[in-house]
Amino acid sequence: MQVSHITIRPLSESDAETYRTIRLRAIADSPTAIWPTTEEEQARPVADIEARLRVTAHQIVFGAFAEQALVGIAGLRREPLRQVEHKGLVWGVFVDPAYRRNGVARRLFDAVFVHAKATGVIQIHLCVNTENIRARSFYRSLGFDPFGIESRTLRVGERFYDEEHMMLRLDD
Numbered sequence: 001m002q003v004s005h006i007t008i009r010p011l012s013e014s015d016a017e018t019y020r021t022i023r024l025r026a027i028a029d030s031p032t033a034i035w036p037t038t039e040e041e042q043a044r045p046v047a048d049i050e051a052r053l054r055v056t057a058h059q060i061v062f063g064a065f066a067e068q069a070l071v072g073i074a075g076l077r078r079e080p081l082r083q084v085e086h087k088g089l090v091w092g093v094f095v096d097p098a099y100r101r102n103g104v105a106r107r108l109f110d111a112v113f114v115h116a117k118a119t120g121v122i123q124i125h126l127c128v129n130t131e132n133i134r135a136r137s138f139y140r141s142l143g144f145d146p147f148g149i150e151s152r153t154l155r156v157g158e159r160f161y162d163e164e165h166m167m168l169r170l171d172d
Contacts, residue, residue, distance in 0.1 A: 006071070006104055008111045011063045013050035018070045019061070020049055026073075026094035032154060032161050033129050034094070057119065058085075061092070062111045064104050071096040074108040078121055088121040093135075109142055113170065122171040127163040129154070136164060144168045 011019055023041050027034045036044070053061050058080050064072030072095040078088045090112060095104045116124060128135045130149060140146075144166040152160040 005066060006099075006107060007065045008062055008107050009065070010055050010115075011053045011061045011073070012055065013053055015053055015063065015070070016046050016049040019053060019063070019073065020044070020046075022070050022073055022094065022096070023092070025096065026092075029097060030094070030132075032156050033132055033135070034092075035154065060115055062108050062115075064095070064099070064108055066099065071099045072104045072108050074105075074112055076112050076116060076121075076124070078119075086121060087123045087125060088116050090124055090126040093126075105138060106142070117170055122169065124168045124170065126166050127153070128166065130162045130164050136166075139166050142168065 020041065023034070023036075024038060027036065027038050027041055031037075052059075052075075059075070059077040061073060061075040063070050073092055074090060074094075075092040076088050076090055078085055090109075093105065093108070095108075112124070116122075124144075126139065126144065127150070128139060130136070136146075145168070146164050146166050148165045150163045150165060153163040154161040
């Protein structure tokens with residue numbers, strides 16, 4: 001897919017149904033990387049999704065659009081507490097398989113970084129399934145450094161998965 005026609009923008013409450021659709025695709029595509037199950041995501045009230053998409057001083061979700069289609073997402077949130085407000089957490093990253101390896105995720109992260117810096121976030125954290133080599137490699141290419149493994153973070157059926165914690169300093 002050609003990414004020159006991709007636009008990145010913050011999502012809003014009006015994107016709730018489109019967001020739910022891409023989240024369900026993300027769960028189907030990567031059930032060991034996304035925490036809610038399909039059933040849990042489907043049961044989530046629209047009001048909860050709208051609240052998640054409401055841009056505040058402490059949260060934002062960016063969407064990548066190919067014309068009108070939402071093809072990628074990435075969220076950033078931080079605690080509203082003074083002693084930790086310098087840290088942000090990237091969550092919910094997903095790019096539709098048809099748009100991968102074309103710079104869409106990098107453009108989403110560029111938007112996350114610009115927003116983070118503008119709001120005083122100087123350190124970004126994320127977690128990634130240790131078996132997701134492609135994602136781990138991508139995050140490293142952005143400058144994220146691993147700092148620990150959380151064992152048995154996710155359980156899918158009877159199998160457990162570990163997550164690698166990564167961090168990027170934006171003030172270097």
